[in-house]
Amino acid sequence: MVEQLQRYGVIKSSKVAEVMETIDRGLFVPQGGSPYFDSPMAIGYNATISAPHMHAACLELLEDHLQPGMRALDVGSGTGYLTACFALMVGPGGRAVGVEHIPELVASSAENIKKSAAAPQLNDGSLSIHIADGREGWPELAPYDCIHVGAAAPQIPEALIEQLKPGGRMVIPVGTIFQELKVVDKKLDGGVSIRDETSVRYVPLTSKDAQLHSN
Numbered sequence: 001m002v003e004q005l006q007r008y009g010v011i012k013s014s015k016v017a018e019v020m021e022t023i024d025r026g027l028f029v030p031q032g033g034s035p036y037f038d039s040p041m042a043i044g045y046n047a048t049i050s051a052p053h054m055h056a057a058c059l060e061l062l063e064d065h066l067q068p069g070m071r072a073l074d075v076g077s078g079t080g081y082l083t084a085c086f087a088l089m090v091g092p093g094g095r096a097v098g099v100e101h102i103p104e105l106v107a108s109s110a111e112n113i114k115k116s117a118a119a120p121q122l123n124d125g126s127l128s129i130h131i132a133d134g135r136e137g138w139p140e141l142a143p144y145d146c147i148h149v150g151a152a153a154p155q156i157p158e159a160l161i162e163q164l165k166p167g168g169r170m171v172i173p174v175g176t177i178f179q180e181l182k183v184v185d186k187k188l189d190g191g192v193s194i195r196d197e198t199s200v201r202y203v204p205l206t207s208k209d210a211q212l213h214s215n
C-alpha cells in the first residue's frame with residue numbers, strides 16, 4: 001500500500017512512509033474489508049475510514065506540525081488509525097488527542113490502538129481518545145500544533161481555529177455538495193490564512209443524532 005502511494009507521488013516524505021508502514025491499517029478496518037485497497041470504507045454508524053491516499057496527503061500536509069513533542073488533535077477519529085499515526089510522529093513527549101462523538105467507535109478505536117505500535121502511548125496517556133462533539137474540539141489540551149478534521153464542515157468551526165496554536169496548521173474539508181480540503185495556517189500574530197488544497201468527498205461533520213439518522 002505504502003509503496004503504491006509512493007509510486008504515485010502521494011507520499012514523498014520518508015517519515016510519513018515509515019509511520020504508515022508501522023501503523024498497520026489492517027488493525028483499524030472492519031473484518032472482511034480490504035484494508036490495503038486505496039478506498040474509503042464504511043465503519044458503521046454512517047461513518048467511514050478515509051482512503052489511504054487521503055490519510056497520506058493529510059500527514060504530508062501536517063508533517064512539519066507533527067514533530068516530536070508537539071500536540072495534535074484528530075477530529076472525528078473514527079477507528080483511531082490516523083490518531084495512532086499522529087501519536088507515533090509526535091512521540092511520547094507530545095500529545096495526540098482524538099475526539100469522536102459515537103461512543104462505540106471510541107471504545108473500538110481504543111481496542112484497535114492497543115493492538116498497534118501506538119499501544120505504549122495509549123498506555124502512558126500521551127495518546128487519548130475522547131467522546132465529544134468534534135465541532136467543539138478538545139479545549140482541555142489546547143492549543144494544538146496541528147488539527148486534522150475527518151469530516152466535512154459547512155464552514156470552519158470557530159472553536160477549532162481558537163484551539164490552533166499560533167504557527168500551527170489545520171486541514172479540514174469544507175462544503176456540503178461540493179467540498180474542498182482547506183489548509184488553515186495560523187500566523188504568529190494570530191491572523192489566519194486559508195487555501196484550497198484539493199476537491200474531496202467526506203461524510204458531514206454534524207451532530208451525533210444527525211449522523212446516526214442520516215440516509
